[in-house]
Amino acid sequence: MEKRKAAGLSLTIIVILISFCIPGNTYLDVKGIRTVGVLVSFLIMLVTEALPVVVTSLVYCGLMPLLGITENLAEALSGYSQPIVFFTLASFGIAAALTEIPLSQRILRKLLEMFGQGIESVLLAMMVACAVFSSIVSNVPTCAIFMAISLDFLKLYEDETDRRKTGRAFMIAIPIASMIGGMMTPAGSSINLIAISQLEIYTGADISFIQWMVAGIPMSLVLIPLAWWLAIKIYKPVPVTKEKIQQFINKMSEDIPEKLDVQERKVMVIVGSTLILWITSSWISQINVMVVAILGCCLMFFPKVEVLNVDTFLRENSWDAFFLVGTVLSISGAMIKNGVSDCIAGLIPVMNVSPQLLNAFVAVLIFVSLIVIPVATSLLPILSATLITVAVNAGASPALIMMTAAFCACNCYLLPLDTVPLITYSKGYYSMTDMAKSTIFLQITVVLLSAVWLPVLGKIVGLV
Numbered sequence: 001m002e003k004r005k006a007a008g009l010s011l012t013i014i015v016i017l018i019s020f021c022i023p024g025n026t027y028l029d030v031k032g033i034r035t036v037g038v039l040v041s042f043l044i045m046l047v048t049e050a051l052p053v054v055v056t057s058l059v060y061c062g063l064m065p066l067l068g069i070t071e072n073l074a075e076a077l078s079g080y081s082q083p084i085v086f087f088t089l090a091s092f093g094i095a096a097a098l099t100e101i102p103l104s105q106r107i108l109r110k111l112l113e114m115f116g117q118g119i120e121s122v123l124l125a126m127m128v129a130c131a132v133f134s135s136i137v138s139n140v141p142t143c144a145i146f147m148a149i150s151l152d153f154l155k156l157y158e159d160e161t162d163r164r165k166t167g168r169a170f171m172i173a174i175p176i177a178s179m180i181g182g183m184m185t186p187a188g189s190s191i192n193l194i195a196i197s198q199l200e201i202y203t204g205a206d207i208s209f210i211q212w213m214v215a216g217i218p219m220s221l222v223l224i225p226l227a228w229w230l231a232i233k234i235y236k237p238v239p240v241t242k243e244k245i246q247q248f249i250n251k252m253s254e255d256i257p258e259k260l261d262v263q264e265r266k267v268m269v270i271v272g273s274t275l276i277l278w279i280t281s282s283w284i285s286q287i288n289v290m291v292v293a294i295l296g297c298c299l300m301f302f303p304k305v306e307v308l309n310v311d312t313f314l315r316e317n318s319w320d321a322f323f324l325v326g327t328v329l330s331i332s333g334a335m336i337k338n339g340v341s342d343c344i345a346g347l348i349p350v351m352n353v354s355p356q357l358l359n360a361f362v363a364v365l366i367f368v369s370l371i372v373i374p375v376a377t378s379l380l381p382i383l384s385a386t387l388i389t390v391a392v393n394a395g396a397s398p399a400l401i402m403m404t405a406a407f408c409a410c411n412c413y414l415l416p417l418d419t420v421p422l423i424t425y426s427k428g429y430y431s432m433t434d435m436a437k438s439t440i441f442l443q444i445t446v447v448l449l450s451a452v453w454l455p456v457l458g459k460i461v462g463l464v
Helices: 002-021 030-048 053-066 083-099 103-115 119-134 139-154 160-181 190-203 209-234 242-255 262-280 289-299 310-316 319-337 340-347 355-372 376-393 398-410 419-425 436-461
Strands: none
Touching: 002 030, 030 053, 030 319, 030 340, 030 376, 053 319, 083 103, 083 139, 083 190, 083 262, 083 289, 083 310, 083 319, 103 119, 103 139, 103 242, 103 262, 119 139, 119 160, 119 209, 139 160, 139 242, 139 419, 160 209, 160 419, 160 436, 190 289, 190 319, 190 376, 190 398, 209 262, 209 398, 209 436, 262 289, 319 340, 319 376, 340 376, 355 376, 355 398, 355 436, 376 398, 398 436
8 A cells, every 4th residue: 555655656757747748739838738637637636536536636736736736726716616516515514414314224224124035036126125225315325334344244144254255246236236225316415416517608508407317217226136136146145034134124123113213204304305306406407406405404504403513514525525525526627627628528539429328438438438537526527628628519418418528437346446335355254356247237227228219308307
């Protein structure tokens, strides 16, 4: 790890120095080339974890004006003024309140009582519960919650070899399910809101909550069973007796209050009302999804409500996500201003093809890009302007293209390098290449669904 960090810092400095040595050309001027150098060095810092994410994000906010990428510090911090940054804070606040109540355990217990006949059905129940929870709560805390539940379940195995073999299936399946569930609604992942906000910034168009759900839920309904089938066939979890499964259910029941207490009711009312308002925003344009999330989160602190306190909010919030999204949006803004996005778009030929082929091209482009930039929240803002330009040049719907890009970015699990799969990878149950054995087939399916389903959906809901 220390060698990787040292290599990351060294390579970062070299990339920045090289970018200062390259003269301007017909494609990019000096400022544009330096912007590319800053982007590449920033990604190297993230992938090598040379510094903590928060520190890296702040360092680059300071470097942008120092290196002449932005005019001043205010411009380098412009990404932090975008609503999606504060939606990220609010979504983690809502997630923190939900983790304080046993809602996820209640959902899982009910599914286990219905389907917990064997290890395969237990895994399916875990994945379904995880996906449903992830549709309204950010996939990062969702993955952490269900990982903890899965680790408790794995204690049923007395044999270490059986436990680790089964653990591999669960630790790979849980982040996949949380990322697939994040596709269902705009609130399921910050990636979705980034796509919607970037579309609005560059085109003035919008994608409603219902339009997103009509597209995302059917795709999730296809992908979850497929992901489960691949997990049991490829990773082969070790069977466990029905009696042991019942012991786990009984233990969960002991830990979960029989009746909803006052705090749990308050959280469910606030989250339920937030979800209703999000859906209502599809018809009432004055209702803003991000405003609802922020006010819903704040309501949890109010006197007589008090289902969340400041200490818990500060502790449970993902400050990595907050600073990463803000800095990435600032860098993407510099890329647009300094001509980098136009240059990238110019390298992609104007394609006079069907919507199906264009969607398939964009899906493949995103998945290939994720291999190079395996941080989905960084990739989408960087490519947004380029993708919208490609859509306009092809006479296609920018909204449909951005939705395609977001769905693919949500499924960033070819390798466990994104924030979500890293949560379970850190537990040591599987190797870096284990995940790809099943996820490559899932990503191929996403490409096919993007090409076949989304253009049809676009015509139905008016995105085309």
